[in-house]
Amino acid sequence: MTGADPIRSPRRLNALEAMMWRAEVDPRLRHPVVIVDLLDVEPAWDRLLESHDRATRYVPRLRDRVLEPWWGWGLPEWSPDPGFALDYHVRRSRLAEPGDLTSLLDHAATWATTPFDRARPPWEVLLVTGLDGGRAGYLLKVHHSLADGVGLVQILSLLHGHAREPEPTPPVSVIPDRDDRSRVSLTASRTVAAIARTPVDLLVGLTGALGASSRHARHPVAATRDGAAFVASAARAALPHRAPASPLLRHRSLNRRFLVWDIGLEALKRAGRSAGGSLNDAYVAAVLGGVARYHRRMGARVPERIPVGMPMNTRVASDALGGNHWAGLRFAAPLDEDDAATRIRLVRDIVVGLRQERITDALGLVAPVLAALPPVLLARVQGGATRGNDVQVSNIPGVTRPAFVAGAHIERSYAFGPLPGGAVMAALMSDADTCHVGATIDTAAITAPGTFAACVEESFAEVLALG
Structure with missing residues (x-):
């Protein structure tokens, strides 16, 4: 069986992601996205850890931290966390028994307000036990700069299985070493290029939105009219x-x-x-x-x-x-x-x-x-x-087939933006x-x-x- 190739994503945060990441100097503007899954039984802990270890190898972005350039010049980048520790990101806790859905949600809301360690990859998992009837809760918290709602469902599809019993999975190909970046490496020419690119990015967006073509060069009046229509439409x-x-x-x-x-x-x-x-x-x-x-x-x-x-x-x-x-x-x-x-x-x-x-x-x-x-x-x-x-x-399209977390069936799944x-x-x-x-x-x-x-x-x- 051939190995599965890791999924690559752009190294640089886009401007929207950088906005969400940087605006958190005001704690009221934090951007956690939380999924709360209600499970019918407590999942096997070792199996849970193994599935998440595999997911971080298949999606190396889950092992990346956000690295800011000096003085905030230019966009931040994703860079491998040299000290990545799975046991920091995947943890467990227990409710006072017998817990119910309300106590699980209250526990999740309190956990969600805890800010991410910005020196580590911005995601965490919490397995919550102690619910009535032997049930458990699976909580996933991801920073919005890493994934939107649809992207988060994509990641969940890699973490969750479709049967209670373990499913055969191909080995993940060895992750090629990627040079770790430092703040110094994001300065100098890269910073100058990023600053110069900002107005260019805006201009490209504007001309793309206007449908710019040689017609606008030949007909400046039409271009002006289109520009006014664009501004009105955007507003x-x-x-x-x-x-x-x-x-x-x-x-x-x-x-x-x-x-x-x-x-x-x-x-x-x-x-x-x-x-x-x-x-x-x-x-x-x-x-x-x-x-x-x-x-x-x-x-x-x-x-x-x-x-x-x-x-x-x-x-x-x-x-x-x-x-x-x-x-x-x-x-x-x-x-x-x-x-x-x-x-x-x-x-x-x-x-x-x-x-x-x-x-x-x-x-x-x-x-x-x-x-x-x-x-x-x-x-x-x-x-x-x-x-x-x-x-x-x-409105987020969810998973349309039965899903399981390390052998536990997901009875209900809620998203909290x-x-x-x-x-x-x-x-x-x-x-x-x-x-x-x-x-x-x-x-x-x-x-x-x-x-x-x-x-x-x-x-x-x-x-x-x-x-």
Whole structure:
């Protein structure tokens, strides 16, 4: 049997990844992505370690740390960690028995707020035992600069098996030695080249977005008109309409809670179709309905609209495993619409309109400039934008076949996105027949988590009734 070749990824962080990495000088802008798997039994520890050791050899990026150049000039790079230690990244803990899903989620939320050791590869695994019925929890925390939601699912597919019994796996080819980098090696000519490349990257993005060709050189008036159309399109995709943040959700802190809901996949699809929308439209409309109910339950006025952020997947088949391939959309979402079907149609119209813009990735376009800013200034700029979102929503395609962790079956799997300044981040991850929705909330904004959870559950029931 021939060995499996390690999967290679670009050495340099792209500008968007560098932004997420550097903005964490403000602890409120941390970017952990967390997966919580509920397992039917406690997995075999030795087998768990072996599968993760193999994965780090198959995906060498998991053995890489982020190395910054001196003075932050130029983009950081991935470089092998000379002291990589698997037992640091894969650990275990035990709940006070008998633990349940709520105690597991609370444990995961506390663990998620612990910052990464930035001198090591930015990912950690925690096996949590002590759950009732002999169950266990598998927690994976990855820095967003290493992978987005879709990339994280790709990595999980390498860590997880498809049968309870051990499956035959080909040996991984020996990882060729890669020269370790130091800060010194990222200075001098490389730094000068990186600084010079920043405006070039921006220009390339601009001309690509404009569809630049010889036609623009021959017709400067047309080029100017196209440039104006481009700027207007980018602004519509990146900036919400005038929708002030909700006064009820205005406070921010470093404290987080994880909440979850399980929704039938086909039922949510039917609900979306019944109102002329999609599963995603029904999902977003249900979350908005829950936020509106929460305002009423707390005795607050329901705003007409609130600012919402939503990533749009831009990944193509040729992209390397992991990494970040998404465009950030922002819009003013309807909140005071009581009719669930109408709310789905309104969401549908907004999202379709944004996707049809000539340029949707305005953030990616200006990222080379923002990433070149001093980290403190970058944090102020980025934080000022993300704190303007009351709610963020994400939809991640999950694994559609049974999955196992070292012999333990994954009964449920939830994704929890980062909350860099917002009040609520909801992420939907589907499997063969269920949509598992996980929400990261800032408890300074959502001061009554139990009430909020009930409001969202009631809103999902209202939306599902349409189908």
